[in-house]
Amino acid sequence: MxxxxxxxxxxxxxxxxxxxxxxxxxxxxxxxxxxxxxxxxxxxxxxxxxxxxxxxxxxxxGASPLTGQLRSVDGRRDGLYTGMSLLVRAYAYHPDAEVAGAATLIEGSMKLYGPNLTQQPYMSQTVAVANLLKDWRDKRELAGALSALPGIEAYRAPLEAANNEFHDLYLKRVSEQASAPDFxxxxxxxxxxxxxxxxxxxxxxxxxxxxxxxxxxxxxxxxxxxxxxxxxxxxxxxxxxxxxxxxxxxx
Structure with a gap:
């Protein structure tokens, strides 16, 4: 509240x-x-x-010199999330019913965080990605579904790394701006x-x-x-x- x-x-x-x-x-x-x-x-x-x-x-x-780095990492994060989303969508049409079912389950977990996650404000997106990846680790049915979609791992790990990097940069920029005397x-x-x-x-x-x-x-x-x-x-x-x-x- x-x-x-x-x-x-x-x-x-x-x-x-x-x-x-x-x-x-x-x-x-x-x-x-x-x-x-x-x-x-x-x-x-x-x-x-x-x-x-x-x-x-x-x-x-004035703007922080970290802003350019943030935009670069955010762009990389957006690209990874978009690519992963497209791959999950493709898996949903897989001829193997087990693979298609697993993809549908994973796609549903992604939709819980909004249809346009990459358009959300910086910190909203950061927290949403972190929570989504946490769901995939902690919820047994989602972890099981991911095991049927081996191609997702090529995106998941880099996405988590980019999200963590963005979070650290964002907090660093906030600290920098907080100490600016004219701000x-x-x-x-x-x-x-x-x-x-x-x-x-x-x-x-x-x-x-x-x-x-x-x-x-x-x-x-x-x-x-x-x-x-x-x-x-x-x-x-x-x-x-x-x-x-x-x-x-x-x-």
Whole structure:
């Protein structure tokens, strides 16, 4: 669940990433709602405007030299995931029923993380790929299905390596930007927080009062999941930073 107090101590890059990701989820979540209630549409428009303003301010403060590396690794990760998806799809038409069934099961596990995973915000995609690969290791039926699809391993291991590399680079860039003395956007972040909280209140009201609360409840769950992803990633970053401080003090 969203906590404003957490945002106050997050680096600007993390804050922007979360709010941009939330804006995308809201757009996706309302795509099947017709018509979107006017009060919600107004709150959504106000929120997106504040996020755009924060993004413009973010970019005006300069870019990290790590951005190019991130884009390169992200492109490699996207290519691996796309290639793996196409191979799984091809296996689904295999003449051997066992192979086709295994591919269908694996394809279903991939769809759980969204039809356009490579288009998700950076950290959302990173967490989704990590969770998917974890499912494949931990769930017996999926691990068994993968054993019937030997070609997938040529993609799985490099994808996991690229995803881990991206995660480490992303956290490094966040730490770098957090220490930049001229990188201050607190006032604009406060405006985004206010707009986001107003949007959450609208969603809560629609869950309670709408004739069909299902899409709004689903949207709330997705926003909560995104928040947990970012909160956990930031907790990891802060833990590493603290460990580095302790190590430096001891040396």
């Amino acid at each position: 969203f906590r404003k107090s957490y945002i106050a101590v997050w680096p600007n890059a993390t804050v922007l990433g979360f709010f941009e990701g939330a804006a995308i989820l809201v757009q996706q979540g309302t795509g099947t709602v017709n018509p979107v209630p006017p009060p919600f549409a107004a709150a959504q428009a106000a929120y997106e405007a504040r996020v755009d303003e924060l993004g413009a301010l973010f970019k005006s403060n 201050k956007t607190a006032d604009k972040q406060d405006e985004v927080v206010i707009a986001y909280e107003a949007l959450l209140r609208k969603i809560g009201g629609l869950i309670e009062l709408s004739a069909d609360p299902a899409p709004w409840a689903a949207l709330q769950r997705r926003l909560d999941a995104l928040w947990e992803q970012y909160a956990n990633a930031e907790a990891i970053r802060q833990g590493r930073a603290k460990a580095g401080e302790v190590q430096a003090a001891a040396s």
